[in-house]
Amino acid sequence: xxxxxxxxxxxxxxxxxxxFARSVEMLSSALLPTTAMLLWLAPGAADADxxxxxxxxxxxxxxxxxxxxxxxxxxxxxxxxxxxVVRDGVWELSRHSAGLCVRFQTTAATIHVKxxxxxxxxxxxxxxxxxxxxxxxxxxxxxxxxxxxxxxxGPANQASFGPGAAPxxxxxxxxxxxxxxxxxxxPEGETIAAAPVRGKPVVxxxxxxxxxxxxxxxxxxxxxxxxxxxxxxxxxxxxxxxGLSEPEMADLLAELDASAYVLDPxxxxxxxxxxxxxxxxxxxxxxxxxxxxxxxxxxxxxxxNVPTEKGALLREIHGQLERDGVANLFFVSAEGMMGxxxxxxxxxxxxxxxxxxxxxxVFVAALRPVLGL
Numbered sequence: 001x002x003x004x005x006x007x008x009x010x011x012x013x014x015x016x017x018x019x020f021a022r023s024v025e026m027l028s029s030a031l032l033p034t035t036a037m038l039l040w041l042a043p044g045a046a047d048a049d050x051x052x053x054x055x056x057x058x059x060x061x062x063x064x065x066x067x068x069x070x071x072x073x074x075x076x077x078x079x080x081x082x083x084x085v086v087r088d089g090v091w092e093l094s095r096h097s098a099g100l101c102v103r104f105q106t107t108a109a110t111i112h113v114k115x116x117x118x119x120x121x122x123x124x125x126x127x128x129x130x131x132x133x134x135x136x137x138x139x140x141x142x143x144x145x146x147x148x149x150x151x152x153x154g155p156a157n158q159a160s161f162g163p164g165a166a167p168x169x170x171x172x173x174x175x176x177x178x179x180x181x182x183x184x185x186x187p188e189g190e191t192i193a194a195a196p197v198r199g200k201p202v203v204x205x206x207x208x209x210x211x212x213x214x215x216x217x218x219x220x221x222x223x224x225x226x227x228x229x230x231x232x233x234x235x236x237x238x239x240x241x242x243g244l245s246e247p248e249m250a251d252l253l254a255e256l257d258a259s260a261y262v263l264d265p266x267x268x269x270x271x272x273x274x275x276x277x278x279x280x281x282x283x284x285x286x287x288x289x290x291x292x293x294x295x296x297x298x299x300x301x302x303x304x305n306v307p308t309e310k311g312a313l314l315r316e317i318h319g320q321l322e323r324d325g326v327a328n329l330f331f332v333s334a335e336g337m338m339g340x341x342x343x344x345x346x347x348x349x350x351x352x353x354x355x356x357x358x359x360x361x362v363f364v365a366a367l368r369p370v371l372g373l
Contacts, residue, residue, distance in 0.1 A: 052187060053186065053187060054185060054186055054187070054190070054192070056183065056185075057181070057182070058181075058184055059074055061102050061103065061104040061184070061192070061193070062102065062103040062104065062194040062195045064101050064198070064234075065099045065101055065233065065235055066235070067203070067235045067237070067255075073095065073178070075097040075100055075178070075180075076095050076097075077096070077097070077236070077237060078094035078252065079252075085248050086248055087242065087246070089241070089242045090249070093211070093242060094239070095178040096174070096177060096211065097173035097175075097178070097179040098173075098174075098175045098176065098218075098236045099204075099212075099221070099223055099238075100172075100179070100236075101170050101171060101172045101224075102173070103194070104193065104194060105167065105168050105169070105194075105195050106190060106192040106193070107186075107190045108190035108191075108192065109162060109163070109165060110161070110162050110187060111136065111160065111161045111162075111163060111169065111184060111185070111186065112158065112160045112184070113136070113150055113161070113171065113184055113185070114158045114182070114183045114185070115134055115157055115179060115183070116155055116157070116181045117157075117177040117179055118155065119176075123213075126213055126215075126346075127216055129151045129216055129217045130174075130176070130212065130216050130217050130218060131177055132152040132174045132176070133149050133174060133218065134149070134171055134172060134174065134218065135149050135150075135171070135218045135219035136148055136149075136150070136172075137169065137171075137172070137228065138163040138164075138166035138170075139166055139167050139168040143228065144228040147163045148161050169195075172219050172224055175213070175215060175218050175221055176212065176213065176240070198231075198232065198233045199233070199259065200258055200259035201234055201256075201258055201259060202226070202235070202258065202259055202260045202261075202262060202367065202371070203234075203235045203237065203253060203256050203260070203262070204234065204235065204238060205238070205243065205249065205261070205262070205265060206238045206262075206264035206265045206267075206268075206297075207238055207264070207265055207266075208238065208239075208268075208350060209264070209300075209349075209351060209359075210236060210237070210239075210265075211236065211240050212236070212238070213240060213350045214352065215352075220356050220357075221356060222360040222363065225356060225357065225360035226363050226364055230364060230367060235256065235258070237249075241268060243264075243265035243269070244265065244269060245265050245273065245281045247277075247280065247281075247284070250280070250281040250285065253284075254287070255288075258289070259292070260292065260294070260295060260370055260371060261285055261294045262295045262332070263278070263281065263294065264297040266297075266298060266299035266308075267349065271313055274313045274317070278314065278317050282321055283321075283326070286326055290327075291327070293328045293329075294328065294329050294330065295366060295367070296330070297334070298314050298331075298332065299311055299334060300334040300337035300359060301338070302344070302345060303342060306333065306335050307333075307334070308334075318331045330366065332366045334362075335362075336358065337355075337362050338358055339354065344358055
């Protein structure tokens with residue numbers, strides 16, 4: 001079980017701020033632009049209860065990555081009606097806020113965040129910063145830029161960031177925990193408002209890899225990287241160990257009005273499941289959405305083993321579906337998904353941040369022409 005009583009560095013105070021924070025401020029002013037700097041404060045140093053801060057509930061801003069409005073909890077990924085329809089394992093994982101983000105605009109140069117989670121903070125092979133942390137990104141003239149990570153210390157957490165002036169900010173939520181609440185605070189007198197809603201989302205369905213295991217922080221899940229690279233909304237329907245392509249999941253995905261579907265469940269499926277379930281899954285989506293692009297992704301592996309047994313089966317299924325007249329169907333090869341060497345995973349399966357960067361490059365290249373970008 002992860003240890004909740006993790007050790008932490010407690011720096012000395014110096015005139016209202018930590019010596020460490022003062023050092024970061026000096027370094028940032030000399031070397032880095034303020035639009036991408038984290039105002040890194042020790043737990044409690046943000047003074048989140050300061051009456052000079054104005055707090056807003058994140059649900060009043062733009063919560064992106066939800067496919068359904070009728071969820072039991074705001075940051076759930078499946079609708080309440082799915083409970084008892086999908087398997088219990090899928091339902092429990094759907095309570096995790098993987099892929100959800102809060103987009104907003106503000107005049108404030110300093111942002112404060114409070115968030116609450118209800119599950120274990122970390123896993124043996126994935127740090128608390130990814131399982132239960134939050135990531136802030138700022139939009140710039142050249143794309144999205146990392147500001148900083150809010151690291152959890154318990155169920156209730158807070159962090160402060162210094163993005164400087166930015167036209168828009170995006171806060172990614174925890175990948176493997178149930179997020180109960182999120183609040184964003186700005187100094188009194190500053191404004192904060194919802195960012196404009198973007199177009200149709202790309203919907204990803206898959207496994208623990210799709211959900212984000214084992215990114216060091218939420219922004220490094222490959223689906224989130226793809227969303228930033230293409231500047232499109234993403235719905236993450238990855239379910240750790242439970243991407244089995246059941247008919248009920250196909251029916252749920254078919255309810256979503258997507259710009260494209262990416263199906264990446266092979267890691268969790270047996271060869272028999274691939275033979276039996278992939279084609280019917282595709283046909284369910286195609287019946288509901290005759291023109292929406294559908295991308296079939298084969299399982300990525302280290303050691304250059306492409307295609308795997310299941311990957312070869314998927315290639316056959318893709319070819320047969322095309323011969324049967326299923327239009328706008330695309331195949332994503334696993335070539336290059338783990339990069340030029342074998343250093344991109346934690347355990348030979350789950351990507352590190354390096355592996356996710358390589359994987360995202362492949363999906364960006366596949367999606368860009370499909371989406372006309």
